[in-house]
Amino acid sequence: MSKTSRTSITMPSSAKQGAIIEIRAIAQHDMESGFRYTESGKLVPRDIIRTFICTYNDVEVFKADFYPGIGANPLIIFTTIATESGTLEFKWAGDDGYEAVNQARITVS
Amino acid sequence: MKTNMNLLSKMNRRHWMQRIQNLGLLALGTCFVPSLVFAKKEDADVTIQKITGGAKIQEGKVTLTIPPLVENGNLVVLKVSVDSPMTANDYVKTIHVIAEGNPLPNIFTVYLTPRSGTANVTTRVRLADSQRVWAIAQMNNGSFWQGSAETLVTLSACTEMV
Numbered sequence: 001m002s003k004t005s006r007t008s009i010t011m012p013s014s015a016k017q018g019a020i021i022e023i024r025a026i027a028q029h030d031m032e033s034g035f036r037y038t039e040s041g042k043l044v045p046r047d048i049i050r051t052f053i054c055t056y057n058d059v060e061v062f063k064a065d066f067y068p069g070i071g072a073n074p075l076i077i078f079t080t081i082a083t084e085s086g087t088l089e090f091k092w093a094g095d096d097g098y099e100a101v102n103q104a105r106i107t108v109s
Numbered sequence: 110m111k112t113n114m115n116l117l118s119k120m121n122r123r124h125w126m127q128r129i130q131n132l133g134l135l136a137l138g139t140c141f142v143p144s145l146v147f148a149k150k151e152d153a154d155v156t157i158q159k160i161t162g163g164a165k166i167q168e169g170k171v172t173l174t175i176p177p178l179v180e181n182g183n184l185v186v187l188k189v190s191v192d193s194p195m196t197a198n199d200y201v202k203t204i205h206v207i208a209e210g211n212p213l214p215n216i217f218t219v220y221l222t223p224r225s226g227t228a229n230v231t232t233r234v235r236l237a238d239s240q241r242v243w244a245i246a247q248m249n250n251g252s253f254w255q256g257s258a259e260t261l262v263t264l265s266a267c268t269e270m271v
Contacts, residue, residue, distance in 0.1 A: 020226035035212045035213075062219070062220070062221065064217055064219045064220070065218040067213055069208060070217055071183060071184045071234055071266075077230065078219070081224050081225070
């Protein structure tokens with residue numbers, strides 16, 4: 001069973017070569033921690049996003065492992081150096097076959 | 110005979126009621142003893158041990174920013190920055206964030222490269238209790254550095270019912 005959800009990337013669409021750009025990546029996800037109980041006492045199973053990978057023209061520049069300690073709708077803000085024009089690809093993967101992909105283009109001058 | 114049966118079923122009911130009451134007390138007990146529910150400092154130490162493999166951790170370089178007073182532990186903005194030039198010869202490889210009072214001490218791990226430019230990462234985390242949060246950074250030369258921040262949480266995450 002494959003799941004996906006809405007994701008959003010905020011980053012500049014153009015930058016000077018060598019400049020440090022800030023990227024904000026957010027995915028819509030409950031991040032069910034697996035530590036909560038229903039009122040009838042049943043444990044709610046864990047369902048979280050496990051990994052986040054950012055590739056810049058197919059070169060991995062950033063990776064993160066998430067645990068239940070990450071809040072719902074995980075937002076991660078990180079930086080990278082604008083080296084060349086191209087595409088940044090963002091991939092989230094998690095429990096129960098969750099997968100989400102987003103892309104953003106950047107023009108480097 | 111009939112009255113006897115009635116008495117028996119009554120007895121049974123009373124017995125059950127008592128049992129249920131006892132269970133309720135037990136459940137209440139676990140609510141008031143958070144040490145049974147949440148990880149302790151030792152768990153965090155074990156997690157840190159696993160990360161470093163027993164290597165020495167030096168204080169400094171790492172700055173962890175969280176609000177000193179948190180109203181709702183479900184969404185706490187956490188910022189980690191490591192003092193590093195981020196060049197090919199000297200950069201931060203990984204940053205681990207550990208919360209000693211959470212049921213699972215690990216919060217997140219990020220992997221950086223010289224192409225990151227800076228070692229600044231911001232995200233939103235859950236905190237189960239008032240506690241100290243640690244950030245441990247591993248440099249490309251294998252050395253470990255740590256920083257920490259203390260926070261007060263008034264409404265904790267993970268304990269609420271669904």
